[in-house]
Each structure stands twice: as C-alpha cells, then as structure tokens.
Amino acid sequence: MLASYTEQIDQALTDCLAEFTTPAELYQPVQYLFEAGGKRVRPIICLLACEAGGGNPANAMSAAIAVELLHTFTLMHDDIMDRSPMRRGRPTVHVKYNENTAILSGDVMIGMAMRMLERSAELAPQPIRVIQAFTTGLIEVCEGQSMDMTFMERHDVTVDEYFTMIDKKTAKLLEMSAAIGVLIAGGSDAHLHHLTTFMREIGIAFQMQDDLLDLAGSPAFGKAPGGDLLEGKRTWMVLRMRDLCQMPSAQTGHRTLIESFFAKNGLVPDQVPAMTAALTEIGVLAEAEQKIRSITEEAFQHLYQLPASPAREALATLAHRLMSRTN
Amino acid sequence: MLASYTEQIDQALTDCLAEFTTPAELYQPVQYLFEAGGKRVRPIICLLACEAGGGNPANAMSAAIAVELLHTFTLMHDDIMDRSPMRRGRPTVHVKYNENTAILSGDVMIGMAMRMLERSAELAPQPIRVIQAFTTGLIEVCEGQSMDMTFMERHDVTVDEYFTMIDKKTAKLLEMSAAIGVLIAGGSDAHLHHLTTFMREIGIAFQMQDDLLDLAGSPAFGKAPGGDLLEGKRTWMVLRMRDLCQMPSAQTGHRTLIESFFAKNGLVPDQVPAMTAALTEIGVLAEAEQKIRSITEEAFQHLYQLPASPAREALATLAHRLMSRTN
Numbered sequence: 192m193l194a195s196y197t198e199q200i201d202q203a204l205t206d207c208l209a210e211f212t213t214p215a216e217l218y219q220p221v222q223y224l225f226e227a228g229g230k231r232v233r234p235i236i237c238l239l240a241c242e243a244g245g246g247n248p249a250n251a252m253s254a255a256i257a258v259e260l261l262h263t264f265t266l267m268h269d270d271i272m273d274r275s276p277m278r279r280g281r282p283t284v285h286v287k288y289n290e291n292t293a294i295l296s297g298d299v300m301i302g303m304a305m306r307m308l309e310r311s312a313e314l315a316p317q318p319i320r321v322i323q324a325f326t327t328g329l330i331e332v333c334e335g336q337s338m339d340m341t342f343m344e345r346h347d348v349t350v351d352e353y354f355t356m357i358d359k360k361t362a363k364l365l366e367m368s369a370a371i372g373v374l375i376a377g378g379s380d381a382h383l384h385h386l387t388t389f390m391r392e393i394g395i396a397f398q399m400q401d402d403l404l405d406l407a408g409s410p411a412f413g414k415a416p417g418g419d420l421l422e423g424k425r426t427w428m429v430l431r432m433r434d435l436c437q438m439p440s441a442q443t444g445h446r447t448l449i450e451s452f453f454a455k456n457g458l459v460p461d462q463v464p465a466m467t468a469a470l471t472e473i474g475v476l477a478e479a480e481q482k483i484r485s486i487t488e489e490a491f492q493h494l495y496q497l498p499a500s501p502a503r504e505a506l507a508t509l510a511h512r513l514m515s516r517t518n
Numbered sequence: 519m520l521a522s523y524t525e526q527i528d529q530a531l532t533d534c535l536a537e538f539t540t541p542a543e544l545y546q547p548v549q550y551l552f553e554a555g556g557k558r559v560r561p562i563i564c565l566l567a568c569e570a571g572g573g574n575p576a577n578a579m580s581a582a583i584a585v586e587l588l589h590t591f592t593l594m595h596d597d598i599m600d601r602s603p604m605r606r607g608r609p610t611v612h613v614k615y616n617e618n619t620a621i622l623s624g625d626v627m628i629g630m631a632m633r634m635l636e637r638s639a640e641l642a643p644q645p646i647r648v649i650q651a652f653t654t655g656l657i658e659v660c661e662g663q664s665m666d667m668t669f670m671e672r673h674d675v676t677v678d679e680y681f682t683m684i685d686k687k688t689a690k691l692l693e694m695s696a697a698i699g700v701l702i703a704g705g706s707d708a709h710l711h712h713l714t715t716f717m718r719e720i721g722i723a724f725q726m727q728d729d730l731l732d733l734a735g736s737p738a739f740g741k742a743p744g745g746d747l748l749e750g751k752r753t754w755m756v757l758r759m760r761d762l763c764q765m766p767s768a769q770t771g772h773r774t775l776i777e778s779f780f781a782k783n784g785l786v787p788d789q790v791p792a793m794t795a796a797l798t799e800i801g802v803l804a805e806a807e808q809k810i811r812s813i814t815e816e817a818f819q820h821l822y823q824l825p826a827s828p829a830r831e832a833l834a835t836l837a838h839r840l841m842s843r844t845n
Contacts, residue, residue: 217664268625272618291599294621295664298595301628302657309650318646319636326632333626337544340618 192505193235196248200234200255207256211303220284220296221303224263227279233258235509236368240386242502246376254311254375257325258368260304265332265364267297272340301329308371316377324374328367335360342425346453350430354395362394385493386506392490393510396483400514402426403479406467420466423457427482431475445469487514519832520562523575527561527582534583538630547611547623548630551590554606560585562836563695567713569829573703581638581702584652585695587631592659592691594624599667628656635698643704651701655694662687669752673780677757681722689721712823713833719817720837723810727841729753730806733794747793750784754809758802772796814841 204225211218234255241251269275270283271293277283285293305325312321338356342348369390373383402424408416419426429452436446448466452458458466470476490510497503531552538545561582568578596602597610598620604610612620632652639648665683669675696717700710729751735743746753756779763773775793779785785793797803817837824830 214661214664214668216668217661268621272621291667294595294599295660295667298625298628299657299660299664301625302653302660305632305649305653306657309646309653312649313646319640322632322639322649323636326629326636330626330629330633333622333629334541334544337541337622337626340622341541341543 192501193509196235196238196505197231199252200231200238200259203252203256204259207260207303207307211299216292217296217299220267220288220292221263221300223281223287224267224278224284227281229259229263229279231259232509232513233262233364233368236365236390236506237372239502239506239509240369240372240390241376242372243386243497243500243506244373244376244378244382246372246378248372250314251311251372251375253307253309254321254371255368257304257308257311258328258364258371260300260307261325261328261332262364264297264300264304265336267293267300269336271297272336311371311375315375317374321371321374324367324370328364331359331363335363343423343456345425348425348430350427350434353425353427353430357395357398358391361398362391365394365397366391382497385496389490389493389506389510392486392493393513396486396490397513399427399479399483399486400516402428403476403483404516406470406476415460417458417460417463417467420452420458420463421460423452423455428470428475428479431478432470432473435473435475442469442472445473483514519828520836523562523565523832524558526579527558527565527586530579530583531586534587534630534634538626543619544623544626547594547615547619548590548627550608550614551594551605551611554608556586556590556606558586559836559840560589560691560695563692563717563833564699566829566833566836567696567699567717568703569699570713570824570827570833571700571703571705571709573699573705575699577641578638578699578702580634580636581648581698582695584631584635584638585655585691585698587627587634588652588655588659589691591624591627591631592663594620594627596663598624599663638698638702642702644701648698648701651694651697655691658686658690662690670750670783672752675752675757677754677761680752680754680757684722684725685718688725689718692721692724693718709824712820716817716820716833716837719813719820720840723813723817724840726754726806726810726813727843729755730803730810731843733797733803742787744785744787744790744794747779747785747790748787750779750782755797755802755806758805759797759800762800762802769796769799772800810841 208222208225211221237255237258238248238251242248266278267284270278271285271290275283276286284296308321308325312318315321335356335358338352339360342356366387369386370383373386402419405419406417408414408418415421429449432445433449433453435441436449448462448469451462491507494503494507535549535552538548564582564585565575565578569575593605594611597605598612598617602610603613611623635648635652639645642648662683662685665679666687669683693714696713697710700713729746732746733744735741735745742748756776759772760776760780762768763776775789775796778789818834821830821834
C-alpha cells in the first residue's frame with residue numbers, strides 16, 4: 192500500500208510541476224529540488240488520513256502534493272538561513288543558483304501549494320477548514336524556525352521551549368498533513384483529534400530520535416558523529432545535561448564540557464567522544480530513549496482509538512518505519 | 519469616504535498585528551515595516567470593490583488586511599533581492615535586523631494574510647473562489663519579480679515582455695484586491711470582469727507613469743533624477759528607444775547612448791541629462807504619456823460599465839489620485 196501510494200504521489204507531483212514552467216528561472220529550481228527525491232512522508236500521511244477518515248484518497252491527492260510543496264518550501268528557505276551547502280546529496284538551491292532565486296522560488300512554492308490545495312478543498316464538506324489547517328501549518332513552521340534560530344543565541348533555553356520548538360518546526364507539518372486528509376474525508380471530530388495527535392506525537396518522538404541519532408553520525412551521507420554538538424544545536428540532550436550539571440553532585444569534567452558547549456556555541460571535534468561518554472554516564476541518553484519510547488507509545492494509543500482498517504495499519508507501518516531509522 | 523476607510527483599515531491592521539506577537543523575533547519586523555505607514559491602496563480597493571459589488575464592506579475588512587499583508591510581504595522580500603537599504607524613509611528589514619529575519623518574517627506574512635483572508639472568505643457565497651484569487655495574486659507577483667530580475671541580465675527584452683512583467687508584478691495585486699472584494703460581495707461575473715479589468719489597467723498605467731516620473735527624480739525622498747537609468751532598469755522608455763534606434767534614420771548620438779545603457783547595465787550620472795533629452799527628441803516621452811492616457815481611459819470605460827454608486831465614484835477618485843501623483 193505504501194509503495195503504491197508513493198508511486199502515485201510521484202506521478203501527481205510530476206504532473207503538478209508540468210503546470211508551472213514559465214518563467215523558467217523561477218520554476219527550474221523547484222524542479223531541481225524535487226528531482227533529488229524524498230520519502231514523501233507527508234503526502235502519504237495525507238492520503239492515508241483521508242482513507243482512515245472514511246474518504247476517497249483520490250480526493251486528497253492534490254492536497255497531498257500541496258503538503259509536500261509546503262514542506263519543500265521550508266527546506267529551500269531553511270537551507271538559505273542555515274547556510275547549508277548540500278541537500279539530498281546535491282548542492283542546495285541557493286548554492287546551485289543564487290540566494291535571490293532560492294528566496295523567490297521558495298515563495299512561489301507556497302502559491303503552488305495553495306493552488307493544489309484548493310482542488311482538494313473544493314471536494315471537502317467544509318473547504319475553508321482545509322485551508323485553515325494549511326495556514327496553521329505555514330504559520331507554525333515559520334514560528335518554529337524562528338525559535339530554532341533564536342535558540343542559537345541563548346544559553347537559557349528551557350526543555351519546555353525545546354519541545355515547543357520541535358512541535359512547531361517538525362511535528363505540526365505532520366499533524367497538518369493528517370488534519371487535511373481527515374477534513375477532505377469529512378471525518379468525525381474524534382477521528383480528527385486522534386489522527387492529528389498521533390501524527391504530532393510521532394513527529395516529536397521522531398525529532399528527538401533524529402537528535403539522538405546525530406550522535407552516531409551517518410558516514411553513508413558524509414555526516415560526522417556529533418554534528419549537532421559541533422554546531423552548538425540546542426537539543427533535548429544538551430539542555431537536559433546542562434540542567435543535571437547544575438546539581439551539586441555533578442562531576443566537574445561534565446560541567447566543564449557543557450559549559451564549554453554553551454560558551455563557544457559548540458564543541459570542537461576532539462571533545463565529541465568525551466561528550467558522548469558524559470551523556471551516557473549521566474544517564475541522559477537512556478532518559479532520551481525512554482522519553483522517545485513513551486511518546487511513541489502514547490501516539491499509538493491515539494491511533495488505536497480509530498476503527499481497524501488497512502489505512503490505519505499503513506499509518507502504523509509508516510510510523511514504525513520513521514521511528515526505526517538508524518541513520 | 520476614502521479617509522474614513524483608511525482609518526478603519528489602520529485600526530483593523532493594528533488589531534491584526536496584536537494577534538501575532540510570539541515569537542517576538544519573528545513578528546517584530548512585521549510590526550516595524552507596518553509602522554512606517556503606507557497608502558493602503560490595495561485594502562481600500564478591496565473594500566470599495568465589495569461595496570460596488572453590492573456587498574457589505576465590513577465583510578471584506580479581514581480580506582483587506584490580507585491583501586495589505588501580501589503586498590507588504592512582497593516589499594520585504596523584494597528589498598532583500600534588490601539590496602534596497604531604505605523603505606518608507608527607514609532602513610529596510612534586512613538592514614535593520616538581518617537577512618534571515620527578513621526571509622522568515624516575510625514568509626510568515628503569507629500565513630498571516632491567509633489567516634485573515636479565511637475570515638472574510640467564510641462570509642462569501644463561494645469561499646474557495648476568494649482563496650483562488652489570492653493564490654493567483656501570490657503566484658503572479660512572484661513570476662513578475664522573477665521576470666524583473668531576469669530582465670537585468672538581458673539586452674533583448676521585448677516591449678511585450680515588459681508589459682507582461684508589470685502586469686504580473688504590479689497590476690495583478692490591484693486586480694486581486696478588486697476580485698476578492700467582488701467575490702466576497704457575491705457580485706455578478708460582469709461586475710467582477712469590469713472591476714478587475716479597471717484595476718489591472720490602472721495598475722499598468724500607474725507603473726508606466728512611475729517609470730516616467732523617475733526621470734524627474736524625487737528630491738523630497740532623496741531620489742536623484744533618472745535613478746532607473748542609473749540602475750539599468752528595463753523600462754518601456756529604454757526598450758522603445760532601443761527599438762527606434764535600430765531604424766536607419768536614428769541619430770548616432772542617441773544610438774551610442776542606448777547602446778551604452780545596455781552594454782554597461784545603466785548610465786553614469788553625467789549621461790542622464792543627454793538621455794532625457796534624447797527620449798524627448800525621439801518622441802518616446804510623448805509616446806509614453808499618450809500610452810498612459812489611453813490605457814487609463816480604457817480602464818475608466820470598464821469602471822463606468824458599473825451602475826453609479828458612491829463606491830464607484832470613490833474608486834474613480836482613488837484611481838485619479840494614483841495617476842496624478844507627481845513624485
């Protein structure tokens with residue numbers, strides 16, 4: 192089911208991109224970024240949520256493309272802001288073309304997304320609710336990115352603020368994809384609640400796990416272990432370690448390490464093994480794993496409030512796959 | 519009527535901005551740009567179009583704020599792309615804050631605009647048509663900006679391409695503002711056609727006139743005469759002069775000037791008086807004035823297809839004011 196949906200989504204995406212070709216300077220970078228592929232997680236969620244909500248997934252196909260366009264817009268603009276040189280194994284749009292192009296092609300992708308969304312919204316019992324869910328996603332993802340950027344200049348980010356940030360930056364677009372699917376189906380409020388909560392919690396667990404996996408690096412993608420530690424990224428782990436190191440019982444070595452992380456906005460490569468060891472010794476890694484497990488379990492409790500169906504099982508499979516990535 | 523509408527719009531804008539405050543790093547730049555004022559032309563058009571279409575303008579107030587937000591988003595992003603240091607007498611957002619902030623605060627303004635638009639769209643007989651008009655505006659304005667940027671690298675821009683560019687970059691947002699107003703009113707297709715054509719043609723005439731006025735400069739705003747000539751901007755006047763200079767009868771001096779303009783992507787200040795004289799001698803200025811007049815007249819013919827009403831007269835006043843600016 193997932194493989195067949197991915198194929199249909201890729202076809203619909205190709206059809207959509209063929210509608211937007213002139214001026215080439217504006218639309219080629221969009222094409223370029225999509226050519227690099229992607230797992231199409233958000234459009235799959237949208238289609239499955241529609242189906243699980245009792246709707247015809249074909250009605251949600253344009254909306255599925257819309258959520259992928261919105262997600263890809265965030266990648267294009269975030270890459271400028273984060274000065275990222277590579278994305279999906281190729282130069283980022285602002286590097287391959289230039290920054291102005293990446294700004295403007297990102298902007299028009301919001302318009303393309305809305306154009307696609309309208310087509311599915313028209314088939315929904317309450318079209319405006321579909322648009323509202325999309326708007327919420329757009330606003331929240333900008334707020335999340337803003338918080339993420341500001342965190343880099345702060346030493347006092349709280350664990351709560353971290354959760355708010357990943358909720359907005361990562362989880363809300365997954366939640367939005369589910370909400371749009373259910374709303375196109377005209378599913379019940381209970382359906383909407385359980386499916387969006389499921390996706391949102393999976394999104395939070397996924398982001399925490401992503402941060403955890405970064406410690407091991409990903410040699411296949413040329414990522415060194417502890418990349419986030421080198422960049423000074425405020426992950427749950429360093430925030431938790433900072434809090435634990437404020438206790439009188441904390442080891443001086445640990446305290447020195449975490450203070451150095453905040454003071455210099457990141458570690459040097461030589462400090463990474465000691466930091467990984469410290470995170471293990473203080474129990475932060477075990478605690479993170481435990482947190483990820485409990486959030487994931489709570490998420491599934493929401494999913495299993497829905498009546499059994501092939502779409503529900505496919506959503507479970509998708510979530511398990513997301514959570515069992517090892518790089 | 520216009521003054522009272524402007525006041526109501528400014529109040530609604532203040533109320534809207536008060537809804538979006540956290541994170542401050544994201545929303546303060548939006549506030550900052552709005553504080554500098556603005557003529558609120560597009561929201562006024564939206565309210566008057568609703569009223570002229572037989573609707574209650576109060577229903578269009580949120581949409582009026584939406585069109586102003588969309589317009590202001592284009593200013594924030596265009597200023598980054600054009601490297602503009604000043605806007606409305608103050609440093610631009612990317613100068614006052616930084617480029618990342620200007621990108622992200624611009625992005626969220628699209629979301630804010632949609633949030634406002636939804637509120638008026640819900641009151642329209644066909645909500646999705648309101649959203650569609652907005653989406654068209656967003657897509658076209660990005661296409662227009664893309665064309666404008668590409669023109670700077672080309673010597674062979676045609677007069678037709680110039681008209682397509684200003685249509686998309688300037689006229690479409692005025693057209694959109696009118697369309698949204700009529701659609702909220704549930705006006706007839708004839709109303710929609712005449713009002714949108716009126717605003718679009720006024721937009722084109724306005725942009726041509728803006729290019730013409732640039733020749734005289736605007737000392738009050740610190741703008742030197744012929745700023746567009748110095749920047750190498752492809753206006754109708756230089757494109758027309760280039761075409762006329764290809765005739766065998768063209769004067770060598772004129773030909774040298776226009777070739778220098780394209781070869782060096784702009785003139786040096788010393789060349790501006792000669793260029794202004796050349797544009798007068800060849801008759802390009804007179805031709806431009808004639809074109810602006812005839813487009814404006816055609817626009818008004820569409821406006822006067824509508825039944826007489828205070829809103830129609832206010833739209834006429836607004837258009838006359840736009841066209842009688844002298845700087």
